[in-house]
Amino acid sequence: MTIRRLDPVLIDRIAAGEVIERPAAAVKELVENALDAQASEIDVVLEGGGKTLIRVTDNGCGMSAEDLELSVERHATSKLPDGDLFAIATLGFRGEALPSIGSVSVLSLTSRMETATHGVALSVEHGRKQTVIPCGQPRGTRIEVRELFRTTPARLKFLKGDRAEARAAADAVQRLAMAHPTRRFTFTSTDTAGFDYLPCAEGPEGLLARIGAVLGKDFEANALPVEAEREGIILEGFIGLPTWHRANGLAQYLFVNGRPVRDKLLTGAVRAAYMDYLPAGRYPALALFLRCDPQEVDVNVHPAKAEVRFRDQGLVRGLLVGALKQTLQQAMHRATPDGGRVALGLLAMHSAGQGQRPVSSASMPSASRQAPTMPPRDWIKEGVQDWDWRQSPARPQNPPQNPPPGDRIEMSGSLPLGFAETPAGLNGDSGKELSEAASETPHDEPLGFARAQLHETYIVAQTRDGFVLVDQHAAHERLVYERLKQARAAQTVERQILLLPTIVELPEADVERLVDAASMLADFGLVVESFGPGALAVREIPIVLKDGSVPALIHDLANQLQEDDKALIPLERKLDHVLATFACHHSVRAGRRLGIEEMNALLREMERTPGSGQCNHGRPTYIELKLGDIERLFGRG
Incomplete structure (x- = not known):
C-alpha cells in the first residue's frame, strides 16, 4: 500500500476528534477563550443540544482583522509568547481549537477591538476559510458554530440526546463560572434549563x-x-x-x-x-x-x-x-441544618393529617416549608442541626482536661465504655434520679442534660434553647471507634488470651481471607489461625470485646473483608473497616435501658470527641430542635 500525504482538511478533522469530541468540548474551548480575552460578561446559547447551534458572545478585548484570520489557522496562538510549554498561564491555549471546530462545522467569527471603528467577520465552512470582511459589532467577540459534526456522521452517531448534550455543556460553563465568580455568565438552551450568574464580590x-x-x-x-x-x-x-x-x-x-x-x-x-x-x-x-x-x-x-x-x-x-x-x-461537632427543621415539617404534616390545625407556612422555617417534598423516612439521613458546640455560648469557659471519674467513659470494664448494668433506664428510674436530673441546668453543657430515654434507643437532652435527640448506639459507636483508632496509633491495644480457643466455622474462602489478614487483625488484638478445613480458631481478642459474641464478630469481619476485596479497597481503608466492625460490636445497643448518669456521661464524651457528629457509617448521631421552632409548631410563635 502506497504512503501518501493526507489532505489538510482531513488532518484538521482528525485533530478535531481529539479536541472536540462533543458540543460541550466546543463550548468549553470558546468560553475559555473569552475568559482569556478578559471578558466580564459571557453569554452562551445552544440549540439542538449544541449540534444545531452554539453561540458564545463576550465583551472581551476583541481581535483585529489580522488576528481574526490567524485564529483559524492551525498552530497559531497568542497565548505562548515565549514558547515555554511549561509556563502556560492561560486557559484556552491549544493552537488548534478554532481550526478544529471549523473543520467539523460552519464557524462564524465576528469581533471588534475597543479602539477599532468597526468590526470584522470571518467564516469557515467545514475547513474552508472565507475572506475577512468588515461588519458592525460591539466591543468583544461573537462566535457561532452551526451544523457540528455534519461532515463526520460517525462522530454524530455516537452523541447522546439533545438534552444530555445540553446538560454537559451547561456543566462545562458552570465549572468555569465557579472558577471566575467576579464575571457574569448566562446560559440559554432549547433543551435544558438555563441560568444567569451575576458577578460576585471578590474574596x-x-x-x-x-x-x-x-x-x-x-x-x-x-x-x-x-x-x-x-x-x-x-x-x-x-x-x-x-x-x-x-x-x-x-x-x-x-x-x-x-x-x-x-x-x-x-x-x-x-x-x-x-x-x-x-x-x-x-x-x-x-x-x-x-x-x-x-x-x-x-x-x-x-x-x-x-x-x-x-x-x-x-x-x-x-x-x-x-x-x-x-x-x-x-467542625465535626457541627452537623447539617436540615434534620431538626425537616422533622418539624414532618410533624406538621402528621398533625394536619390527624385533623389538627396545620401550621401556616409563613410561621415555619424555610427548610420546614420544603420538607413535605422529602420522603418521610429520609429525614434523619439528611442530617442534623447546624450547630458547632465549640462556638456555642453555652460552652464551658474552662472545660476540665481530666473529667471526674464518674463522668468519663472508660475503655475497660465489663460493659462497653463504662456503662454499668442497671435494672432500668429512665423508663423505670427512681424519683431520686429524676429530681437530680431536673436540678441540673442545661445552660452548663453544649449538648445539655439528659431528661428521658425514648424506646430505649434515643436520649432526650434539654439544651439552653431547645433539646437534643441522640441515637445512643450511633453516638457510642463513634466514641468507641475514635478510642480504638487512638489505641491503634499508640500501639496500646489491650488483648485477652482465651482459656480455650473459640472455633468458628466458615466457608473455606472466608477462612483463607481471614488467615491472610491475620497479621493486620493481630495489630488490633485479634489473633486467629486456621483450624482445619472450614474452621478458624480465635486465640486472643481485644479486651474491650471480651463480653461480646466472638463468632458474630468473625462472621462480620469475613463479610467486610469480602466486600473490600471486591472493591479493591486499599489496606488503610481495610484497617478502618476492621476498627468500625469492632466498634459496632462493642457499642451500647438500641433497646438497652440507660440511667440518667449513663446518658449524661455519653453526652459529655460526645462533646470531647472529634467526629461525634455522625457514626462510622456517616449517619448523624443527634439532631437539635430549637425552642422557637417547636413553639411555632404548636402555634405559639
Whole structure:
C-alpha cells in the first residue's frame, strides 16, 4: 500500500476528534477563550443540544482583522509568547481549537477591538476559510458554530440526546463560572434549563455565593471553608459537611490554576480525607481551588486538559488530605441544618393529617416549608442541626482536661465504655434520679442534660434553647471507634488470651481471607489461625470485646473483608473497616435501658470527641430542635 500525504482538511478533522469530541468540548474551548480575552460578561446559547447551534458572545478585548484570520489557522496562538510549554498561564491555549471546530462545522467569527471603528467577520465552512470582511459589532467577540459534526456522521452517531448534550455543556460553563465568580455568565438552551450568574464580590464570601448559585443554597449552609498552603502551593475553597453527602461524585469541583480538572490524584485525596465520615457509596460535595507556579504542573497531559500532572504529587496529596482532615475534625461537632427543621415539617404534616390545625407556612422555617417534598423516612439521613458546640455560648469557659471519674467513659470494664448494668433506664428510674436530673441546668453543657430515654434507643437532652435527640448506639459507636483508632496509633491495644480457643466455622474462602489478614487483625488484638478445613480458631481478642459474641464478630469481619476485596479497597481503608466492625460490636445497643448518669456521661464524651457528629457509617448521631421552632409548631410563635 502506497504512503501518501493526507489532505489538510482531513488532518484538521482528525485533530478535531481529539479536541472536540462533543458540543460541550466546543463550548468549553470558546468560553475559555473569552475568559482569556478578559471578558466580564459571557453569554452562551445552544440549540439542538449544541449540534444545531452554539453561540458564545463576550465583551472581551476583541481581535483585529489580522488576528481574526490567524485564529483559524492551525498552530497559531497568542497565548505562548515565549514558547515555554511549561509556563502556560492561560486557559484556552491549544493552537488548534478554532481550526478544529471549523473543520467539523460552519464557524462564524465576528469581533471588534475597543479602539477599532468597526468590526470584522470571518467564516469557515467545514475547513474552508472565507475572506475577512468588515461588519458592525460591539466591543468583544461573537462566535457561532452551526451544523457540528455534519461532515463526520460517525462522530454524530455516537452523541447522546439533545438534552444530555445540553446538560454537559451547561456543566462545562458552570465549572468555569465557579472558577471566575467576579464575571457574569448566562446560559440559554432549547433543551435544558438555563441560568444567569451575576458577578460576585471578590474574596471567600463572593466565591461561596457563586458556588451556592451552582450547587444550591443548601450548600452554603453546609459548607466549611478550607485554606492551606505548603511550599508555594495554595489550597482554597469550600467542602460540604459529611452528613451532606451525595449519591455520586458529580458535585465535586476541582480546579488547578483556575482550570477545571478531573484528576485521579485529587479525587483520591478527597476520598482519603472523607473515608472516616461517609457511608459506603456516598460522595461529598465540594469546590477546591489549587494555585501554584505553572512550572509545577503539566496541563498538556490530555488534549482536553482535563487531567494534569504535578511535579511533586506527594506534596499535593499531603496538602489536600491534611487540610481537609483538619477542617473536618475541627467542625465535626457541627452537623447539617436540615434534620431538626425537616422533622418539624414532618410533624406538621402528621398533625394536619390527624385533623389538627396545620401550621401556616409563613410561621415555619424555610427548610420546614420544603420538607413535605422529602420522603418521610429520609429525614434523619439528611442530617442534623447546624450547630458547632465549640462556638456555642453555652460552652464551658474552662472545660476540665481530666473529667471526674464518674463522668468519663472508660475503655475497660465489663460493659462497653463504662456503662454499668442497671435494672432500668429512665423508663423505670427512681424519683431520686429524676429530681437530680431536673436540678441540673442545661445552660452548663453544649449538648445539655439528659431528661428521658425514648424506646430505649434515643436520649432526650434539654439544651439552653431547645433539646437534643441522640441515637445512643450511633453516638457510642463513634466514641468507641475514635478510642480504638487512638489505641491503634499508640500501639496500646489491650488483648485477652482465651482459656480455650473459640472455633468458628466458615466457608473455606472466608477462612483463607481471614488467615491472610491475620497479621493486620493481630495489630488490633485479634489473633486467629486456621483450624482445619472450614474452621478458624480465635486465640486472643481485644479486651474491650471480651463480653461480646466472638463468632458474630468473625462472621462480620469475613463479610467486610469480602466486600473490600471486591472493591479493591486499599489496606488503610481495610484497617478502618476492621476498627468500625469492632466498634459496632462493642457499642451500647438500641433497646438497652440507660440511667440518667449513663446518658449524661455519653453526652459529655460526645462533646470531647472529634467526629461525634455522625457514626462510622456517616449517619448523624443527634439532631437539635430549637425552642422557637417547636413553639411555632404548636402555634405559639
